[in-house]
Amino acid sequence: MIRAKPPTATGRARTSSLRPVLAPLSGLMSAQFASGLSATVVATAVPTVVTDLAAPASVSTWLIAATILGNTASAAIWGRLCDLLARRTVLVAAITVFVTGSVLAVLAPQIWVLLIARAVQGIGLGGIGSTVLVVAAGLVAPRDRGRVNGLLQSTMTTAMVLGPLVGGAVVEWAGWRWCFAVSVPFAVASIVLVGIWLREVPRIRLETTETDYLGAVLAATGLPACLISLTLATSGAVLWAAGFAAFGIAALGMFVRSQTRIRDPLVPVRLLRHRTLALTTVAALCFGSTLFGGTVFATQYLQWGLGFGPAVAGLLLAPMAVGTIAASWVAGRSISLSGHLRPVLVTTGVLLLAGNIAMALANIAPVVLALAGSLLISAGTGLGLPNLVLAGQTLAPPDRIGSVSSMISLVFTLGGTVGLVGYGAALDLRVTALLAGGASSRAAYAHGLPVVFLLAAAVVTAGLLAVTRLPPVTVDPSPGVAGEPPSVETECVRTDRKDR
Numbered sequence: 001m002i003r004a005k006p007p008t009a010t011g012r013a014r015t016s017s018l019r020p021v022l023a024p025l026s027g028l029m030s031a032q033f034a035s036g037l038s039a040t041v042v043a044t045a046v047p048t049v050v051t052d053l054a055a056p057a058s059v060s061t062w063l064i065a066a067t068i069l070g071n072t073a074s075a076a077i078w079g080r081l082c083d084l085l086a087r088r089t090v091l092v093a094a095i096t097v098f099v100t101g102s103v104l105a106v107l108a109p110q111i112w113v114l115l116i117a118r119a120v121q122g123i124g125l126g127g128i129g130s131t132v133l134v135v136a137a138g139l140v141a142p143r144d145r146g147r148v149n150g151l152l153q154s155t156m157t158t159a160m161v162l163g164p165l166v167g168g169a170v171v172e173w174a175g176w177r178w179c180f181a182v183s184v185p186f187a188v189a190s191i192v193l194v195g196i197w198l199r200e201v202p203r204i205r206l207e208t209t210e211t212d213y214l215g216a217v218l219a220a221t222g223l224p225a226c227l228i229s230l231t232l233a234t235s236g237a238v239l240w241a242a243g244f245a246a247f248g249i250a251a252l253g254m255f256v257r258s259q260t261r262i263r264d265p266l267v268p269v270r271l272l273r274h275r276t277l278a279l280t281t282v283a284a285l286c287f288g289s290t291l292f293g294g295t296v297f298a299t300q301y302l303q304w305g306l307g308f309g310p311a312v313a314g315l316l317l318a319p320m321a322v323g324t325i326a327a328s329w330v331a332g333r334s335i336s337l338s339g340h341l342r343p344v345l346v347t348t349g350v351l352l353l354a355g356n357i358a359m360a361l362a363n364i365a366p367v368v369l370a371l372a373g374s375l376l377i378s379a380g381t382g383l384g385l386p387n388l389v390l391a392g393q394t395l396a397p398p399d400r401i402g403s404v405s406s407m408i409s410l411v412f413t414l415g416g417t418v419g420l421v422g423y424g425a426a427l428d429l430r431v432t433a434l435l436a437g438g439a440s441s442r443a444a445y446a447h448g449l450p451v452v453f454l455l456a457a458a459v460v461t462a463g464l465l466a467v468t469r470l471p472p473v474t475v476d477p478s479p480g481v482a483g484e485p486p487s488v489e490t491e492c493v494r495t496d497r498k499d500r
Contacts, residue, residue, distance in 0.1 A: 074123045434447060
C-alpha cells in the first residue's frame, strides 16, 4: 500500500486551497461540461433528425453510436500523446477537433455527413476525456486530486443529466441543428481559459519517444468493429455482425499481443499484472456499464413506460445533478482528509447497486422509485470514473500517467457503450415478447425496462466485488507543489508482501 506521511499535529491531514488553480480548473470544467452536454443533448432530437433528413429509422442508433465509437477508438491515442507532447497543446487540439465536428454537424446537409460529424465529435471527446484528468493531476498535490477529479466528473455528469432537458427545449424552440451547437460556447471558453491560465506541467523525460502506430491502427479499428457488430446483431444482420465481430476480435487480439511485447506500448498492458490496477480496470468496466442507465434508460422509462413528455421527464431528472455534485464533494473531501480511496470506491459500487435495484422494482412505486434509482445511479457514476482514475494514477510511473488514465477512462466508456447496446438489445427482446403477448406499448415498456436494471445490477455486483478485493491504497498527504510531477516513491502503490 502507499505509505502516508505522518499526519499533522491535529491528527488529520490539512487540505490545501484550490484558489490558486481556480482559473485553469474552470477551463477544464468548461471542457467537461461541453463533453457531458454533447453526450445526451441529442437524445430527444433523434426522431426529428431522422424525419427531417429522410433517413431510415435504423440510422437513429448510429447518431449516438458514431460519437461513442470515435471516443472509444481514439482515447488511448490521446492518452499516449499526453505522455509525448505538451499536455496543454493536446487538450486544446482535442477541444478544437470537437468544435470542428460540432460545426460540421450543424451544417450537415445529409445524414451521412452528420454521421461523419458525430464521429469527429467523438474523436474530440476522446481527447478531452483522456487529457483533462491528466492535466488536473498536475495542478494540485496528490492528496487534493480527489476533490478536483470529483469536481470535474460532477460537472460532466450534471451536463449529461441536463442534456435531455436542454435538447427537448432546443428542438422545440430552435430546431434540431442547434442541439449540436449548444456545447460550442463552453468548448470555446475552455480553449480561452486554458490558453491563458494553464501553465505547462513539468514532465519526466522519456527514454524513448517512439509511438506504436500499428497498435494505434489496431485499436482504432478493432474496438469500433466489435461495437458495430453488437449494433448489427440487434438489428438482425447476423452475417454482417459476425464478420465485424471476427475482424474486431482478431484486431484486438493482435493489439493486446503487441502491447505485451514492444518496448514502448500505446497502452501499458503489462501493468495489468499488478492486482490493484487489474481490479481497478475490472471495476471500471462493470461500473461503466451504468454510464447511460441514469439518463437514457431512466428517461425512456418515464416517457415510454409512464407516459410523461420529454420536457416533464427532463425536469423530473434534473435533481439528479444535485445528488451527483453532493456525492462528489463529500468523496473529494474524504479523500483529501484521509487519503483512503477504497472506501469511496466501495461506496460507488453500493450506490450503483442500490440505484439499479430501485429502478428494477420501479413498478411498485413508479415515480418515487424511478427518481430515487436515477439519483443513486447518477451519484455513483459521478464518484466512479474520477476515483478509479485516481487509483490508477497512484500506481502509474510518472511517464505513464497519461496512458494509464486514458486506459481506465477508455474501459469505463467501453463499459458504457457495451451496456447501452447490450442492455438495449435485452430491452428490445423483452418488449417484443410482451407486445406479442398482447400488452400495450406503454405496458410493454413499463414492464420491460426493469429487465435492463436487473442485468445492470448483476454486472455492478461484479464490480463491487472487485473493489472490495483492492488492497488499501492511500494517497500522499503532503501538500506538495502543484505542477510538479509525482515521484515514484510517493505515487507507486506498494502492496503488502503477500501481494508482491
